[in-house]
Amino acid sequence: MTLRQSRFVSGRTLLAVLAALGSLTGAALAGASPVGAVPAGGAAEGTRIAPGVVHRQFGVQAAKGPTYVHVLDVDLRNPRVRLDLLYPGATAARATVSQLADAQGAVAGVNGDFFHLTETQHPGVPVTGASVGPVIRRGTALKAAVPEGQRFGPAPPPGTSTRDVVGVGADRRARLDSLVLKGSVTAAEGVLALGGLNQYALPVGSVGAFTAAWGTVSRARATCGTDTDRAAPCSTDTHEVTVRNGRLVASAGTPGSGPIAKGTTVLVGREAGARWLRKFAVGEAVRVRQRLVASASRIPYRFALGGRPLLRGGRPLPGLDDRTAAVRTAVGIADGGRRVLLLAVDGAPAYRTGLTVAEVADTMRRLGSVQAFSLDGGGSSTLVARAPGASTVSVRNHPSGGVERPVPNGIGVFYGD
Known part of the structure; x- marks a missing residue:
């Protein structure tokens, strides 16, 4: 099913199926088949995108009303199947999920992390589009997490942090974890712990590193807000230096913009970090x-x-929101990390009631997930996959904004060598 095809089940048809099957919560969700399977022009077992990758779609009777979800079932036990990051070549850049998937040769994928989407508190400061949490692609760290008070998106569950990630290790097993930045800047003035890596917000008093992976967007936003208040004014005490091949080659008063060459690192400091960099x-x-x-x-x-x-x-997790229903994207991990479920709620008007965070967790659990992880939702929620015989992906759900929203990253499903 694509945005250009009309095979999507109508609201009246879905309601009739739901009435016939009964509530799709409780016992109806506990079976081995897809959650409350509602075949939409195909078999209940779903459509094979590639060996080890299956797309399923079905209705769910949620607290706010019927909704519709799409799931990619990914079997990492197949040695030719892998997950990796979809991104537009820079952490401070955005593109649609379908553009990212096609550019990187993915057979399917979903959107990723919450990100810096708006900037109303600091007029004149550009929106970076960079994500909140850490990012690793092909074993290389691209960015670290912003401070807790600088996150975007709805309130998180207690006990979680911006450092939380879902990932796949060198052992080809998926898992939830937390990634902490460990870094340092060593100069004649001494050694200072690094406070950030390619982030749209740096801790107060710190120094952050920006590399070619950041992109061309201004680095000024990194010195705005505080560790506890995203809307706090931008710092007036900032400094930036450029390091190339192990030597300081430039020193400037305010953070700049433009491409950063390979082998070059731009260090941005605020408050105490800025005062330290001025000594270089x-x-x-x-x-x-x-x-x-x-x-x-x-x-x-x-x-x-x-x-x-x-x-x-x-x-x-305790404290999951069970009141606010919305269009959402999530990841489930099953079978000891060998199986991954990528879920996106459909945003078509007939089904846009959506799911609460608690309902997403319950749905993933009933699908067999032992661990689950919430990604950005709303207008960002997008699931793409190739149709049989196709060389490019198509959008399988309906983004709630009517068109795909450009996003900073996503989870790509790849098949091949």
């Missing part, structure tokens, strides 16, 4: 080191991106 002299040796360290796993990650945990050990 052009030509002196400066060494910058950074890496993301996993809190739970000793297995290095090949892929990871941020969001919010929903299930751990098969149990919903």
Whole structure:
């Protein structure tokens, strides 16, 4: 099903099917078949996108009314199936999920992390489009997490943080974890712990590193707000230096913009961090080191991106919102990390009642997930997949805005060598 095809089940038809099947919560969701399976012009077992990758779609009777969901069932036990990051080549850039999937050769995918979408508190400061949490692609760390007070999206469950990720390790198993930035800047003035990596917001008093992975967008937003208040004024005490091949080559008073060459790192400081950078002299040796360290796993990650945990050990996290229904995207992990479920709620007007966060967690659990993770929703929720024989993906759900929203990243499903 694509946005250009009319095979989507009508609201009247879906309601009739739901009435015939009974409520799709409770016992009806507990079977081995897809949750409350509602075949839409196809068999209940779904459509095979590639060996080990199946697309399913079905109706769910939620508290706010009937809704419709799409699920990609991904079997990582197939050695030719893998997950990796979809992104537009820079962390501070956006593109639609279908554009990202086709550009990278993915057979399917969904949108990813919450991101810096608006900037009303700081007039004149550009929106970066960068995501909230850490990002790893092909084993390389691209960015770290912003401070807690600088996150975007709805309120998170208690006990979670902007450092939380869903990822796949070198062992080809998916898991939930937390990634912490460990880095330093070493110069004649001493050693300072690095406070950020390619982030749209830096901790107060810190120094953050920006590399070629950031892109061309202005780095000024990184010095706005505080660790607890995203709307706080931008800092007036900032400084930026440029390090190339281990030497300081430039020093400026305010954060700049434009491309960053390979082998070059731009250091942006605010408050105490800015005062420390002002001591640097052009030509002196400066060494910058950074890496993301996993809190739970000793297995290095090949892929990871941020969001919010929903299930751990098969149990919903306490404090999940059970009142606000919306169009949502989520990831489920089953079979010891060998099976991944990518879910997107349909945003067509007939089904836009959506699911609460608690209902998403319950749906993922009933689908067999032991761990689950919430991604960005609303107008961002998009699930794409190739039709049999197609060389490009098509949008399988209806984005709630009527068209795909450009996003900073997503989860891509790849098949092949």
